């Protein structure tokens with residue numbers, strides 16, 4: 001049985017990351033969904049805490065692997081803030097990205 005499991009809650013300012021990580025995990029074969037993506041539409045109508053973007057895995061069996069990938073990604077992304085260029089697809093990336101948002105390659 002597939003079961004939804006919450007993987008991570010993002011800060012409000014990390015909202016763009018939620019969609020990015022969803023893409024990266026999808027490329028690893030882990031299906032995810034983002035809740036509370038439309039923050040500003042909802043703000044004022046529900047308590048702020050419920051507006052935090054959340055990343056959920058669709059199948060709870062993928063949760064341990066998803067957590068590993070996410071932790072690695074978040075750790076990498078806080079190491080170095082210099083912009084870099086993806087060696088695979090030559091996309092220019094901001095320093096806070098630990099992996100290429102275009103092709104998903106991890107930063108070296």
Ligand SMILES: [Zn+2]
Nearest residue numbers: 086089100103
């Ligand atoms: Zn790339």
